[in-house]
Amino acid sequence: MVKLKDIADVAGVSIGTVSKALSNSHEISIKVTKKIHKIAREMGYIANSQARSLKTNRSYNIGVVYIDKSKAGLKHEYFSTMLSSIQETLRIKGYDFTFISNLVGTTKHTLLSHARYRRCDGVIIATADYDDPEIHQLMASDMKVVTIDHDFPNRTAIMSDNNIGLGKIVDYIYKLGHTKIAFIHGEMTQVTKDRLESFKTACQRLNIDIPQAYIKQADYHLPKQSGIATRELLSLDEKPTCIIYPDDYSFMGGMTEIEKHGLSIPNDISVVGYDGIYLSRILRPTLTTYVQNSEEIGKQAALKLINHIENPKEFISERITITGKLQKGHTVKDIKNTF
Incomplete structure (x- = not known):
């Protein structure tokens, strides 16, 4: 040895x-x-991790909660990039990575009991139902926890700039002449609430009137639901000229429905996605979307948790916002001189 x-x-x-x-x-x-x-x-x-653990009273193992309602698993590019970044940052710092679940084989756990069973020094919640009692149990415990895209009292949260991202999208669409803007949003998480508030605030600032019929819900990463919402929007007497989708992958359902109606993008209708996954860059026309920096989100979540573990007396809860950027593709038509 x-x-x-x-x-x-x-x-x-x-x-x-x-x-x-x-x-x-x-x-x-x-x-x-x-x-x-x-x-x-x-x-x-x-x-010798055992010797290191005895010396520091730490396991050097971090638990990650990843509960994806859409069951896309690691095929979800936004989260796979984030999780890879978490894992790589932990590796560099000498920590291991364990997924935490409430069911292992046939054995039922709570998220907290599984984290303790795995002797986790701390937990990162990448995605979950934050109303779940098991999440609240975890947050109420003495386990060190960092959340992503959700605030809890006295816990550090790493946030994407959902509260301004939709505003940047609306500003861009408006400059190209669009005022009939529909928004298909995801299920009512804090992320959705922030995006919806950003959307409405931007529209009010620009004096854009948005009928209630222009706002639809479709769960994230489920193209079929976004397709149904698109069908409903296209059946309106006063159709929107631009549709914003909950995420780039969900847009695929909308694109299919638009094609079924014999319409083309962007000549007949404009569209915008969200996330900035690789797919958005290879589609033709290139999708206009808002790119979230999922790699930096994962990195900061890991670094902040490690700092909390290694310097507990210096811990101060933080809300850290990671800025994204608008990807100006070719799916929004300039209609300012048309109407």
Whole structure:
């Protein structure tokens, strides 16, 4: 078995320097840290996690709650990118990654009991039903928790800029002459509430009147529901000139329905997505959408939880907003000189 002394001999440094470098201590320069990590990998060094746990009273294992109502699993690009970022950030910092569930095999757990069973130092909630009693039990416990896109008292939350993203979309659409704007939103989560408020605030600011019939609900990542909502919008006597979808993947259902009506995008009707997944860039025409920085969201969630674990006395709950950007594709027609 490779020991710290073996690595120290090859690197020409002390055992203490090797130990600190492998723990990514700020006391060791980046250059030396990278050198020691490289030597350790080449020598096949594996840290003695049991000894480290005894010394620090930590397991170096982080639980992640990912409960996806649409059952898209890791095929959901927004969340798969976020989870990959969480996992990579934890790996770099020396932590493992475990999905937390309330059912393992045939054994029933609560989310909290499973996190404790796995000896998690903390938990990141990537997505879940935040009204679930098990989530509230977890949040009321002494477990260190960071949430994504949902606020809880005295907990750090990493938020996408849902409260302004729809406003940027509406501003862009309006500049191209659209005032008949429909919005298909997801189920009533905090994310949806923020987006809906952003949408309504922007419309009021621009003196755009939005009939109630222009606002529809369709669950996130379920194209069939967005297709049905699109059909209802296209059946109105006063049809919208632009439809905003809950996410890029759900737009596929809307696109199918638009094609069934013999309409083309954007000549007959304009559309906008949300998330900025890879699909939005390869569609033709390129989808106009709002790109969420899911990689940075995942990274910050992991870093903030690790900081809470390693520096508990310095903990102050935060609400950190990660900014996205508008992707101006080719699915919104400029009609300002047409009507």
